[in-house]
Amino acid sequence: MSADSWRVTLPCTRAEAEAIDAADDLAIDAVLMTTEEVEDDVECWRLDAYMEDEPDEAMLAAIRALVPSAAGTAAQVTPLSPQDWVALSQEGLEPIREGRFVVHTSAHPTRAPEGGRALLIDAGRAFGTGHHATTSGCLAMLDQLAGRPFRNVIDVGTGTGVLAFAAAYLWPDAAIVATDIDPAAIDVTRDNAAVNDVSGVELIVADGALSDGITARAPYDLVIANILAGPLVSMAPELAAIADVSATIVLAGLLETQRKNVVEAFAACGCTLSAVDQRGDWTILCLTAGAERFTPQSPPDPKGRDGWALDL
Template identity: 50%
Template structure:
């Protein structure tokens, strides 16, 4: 960013902070949206978080209002708006992230490249421009569900990762089923750029990985490669509900679907939307306030 970097600060709840961590595009109408960071300033008050929004140049009233709209709990609170030293705030906000261990998976940044467990499947996902480093409950929960599937003896040959973020979940699935082909897509072009960079930084067979910018599953590659026997969709509850018919249609009979980005209180509504598309709930992982659902598409009875 330039020397004219500004910060908007508002209090928020823990649930609001976690929802923002899963949001793929909180400012869909902005050409140059603020960079968001959430933090827990006092561990003795786990429900009281802060939202920081960094912008290049002094934020307009419209930008401030858009940031404030993200945290309804602060609707009547005047935000703090101040000039700050210019930095790459997305990378800075994630630079201190500790490695995570989820089942057999170990995800780290370059800051922790010297202490890697020998028994782990390892991914180097640098802090950067896209969501999905493994540090949010939803991403970690998806890794746990993939690990569980493999331990149960599941086999998959055609995989789709809808809303891939950094590519991590697609990479994890490909490591479990190395002969499988995978399609990873995201509505955000930056995410696809980041996924390409991360694929180069990890032992990923690029000949088995296709990438595309797509809204949901609306892309020719989905139509060409379907049906899939494993689909991962780590998005948000409402988009998952809206996409239920199209996502379910990409699955083969008997195929497996992992759904994430939904709070525990939203799990029944999301599962219900997919049951109406001929799917059944096969497993659930609850990770903090977030649910990861594993569903299976019913086989047609002849």
């Protein structure tokens, strides 16, 4: 059999699946998909990794490291006949509808809702197809903010660009900046912008808000950061510093159990909690910046971003 792509399958738990879905950069050259095998059973999930080349021992070890619960279970390695392997990996991704938005993959084309916007976001190396609760929750939060007159918006940790694209649709006259620490994510965002006919979104490779290109455009009246709890706590001073007076800050990528730490970190920077959207174990926060621009007492320390992984 001639194979132009391969699939590696291992069992996993829901906690492992959510950590994989939420991770920004797993440094694995494969499309990773997680699936619930038995409804409401946290132990019965599956990880499928799709790749173009036959996996070697290093690749298998890297995939296995993502799912410690599968220790002792042989990985199922399957050669795939010539076909669109990315589309195959997306067969189970039904369109997601949130307010004015519907996010879909190539495998499930759909029309935009009346007065709304359809976004085509295929699975790939960057996080954010809209199917994870953090991304869909952010879309819902942005939809609820639609009536506010934002003029300068930043999406930190943009992934696939879906949230930046939503902001560009809701506030067409606003300046929109999308950043990511991973250059591959910015490449994906650029490609997705072209596919979705989105223009005017400025793309920047940056570590958080530690970039002259970001600070030069500050202050922002809407700050979006769908990352993880640890980096959000570490980055609170620099995110608050680029926020305008009374700016809106939307945060995601945190578990409900991590909400307190994140809220306290931003409260120390003068921000107050204004809305919460809890979706299963995940929580999306909306905060309001203080009545005065926040100035950090010391330079931001990027060391706190090490280990961008969920503490499950």
